[in-house]
Amino acid sequence: MRISARTGAGIDQLLAAIEEVLLEQKLLFEETIPYPQAGLVQQIRKCGQLMEEEYTGEGIRVKAYLPKQDYLKMMSRLGWNMR
Numbered sequence: 001m002r003i004s005a006r007t008g009a010g011i012d013q014l015l016a017a018i019e020e021v022l023l024e025q026k027l028l029f030e031e032t033i034p035y036p037q038a039g040l041v042q043q044i045r046k047c048g049q050l051m052e053e054e055y056t057g058e059g060i061r062v063k064a065y066l067p068k069q070d071y072l073k074m075m076s077r078l079g080w081n082m083r
Helices: 011-024 039-047 068-077
Strands: 026-033 049-055 060-067
Touching: 026 039, 026 068, 039 049, 039 060, 039 068, 060 068
Parallel strands: none
Antiparallel strands: 026 060, 049 060
């Protein structure tokens, strides 16, 4: 991959490659968070990358990338056993 700081050539490819490496270290989290636990959405914003957020009748539907440790904590808080 060739990159030029002067012309900016190759910067888009470099950024895409960096993003790909970073996302490989995260897990995709797609769940509906009940409204009484809505504070978890802020934790997702803090530790991960929130991609989508939708308010539904059941709760807040989120799609995010989280580091594995945070993913497991989030699933535990939602009552999922991840053994």
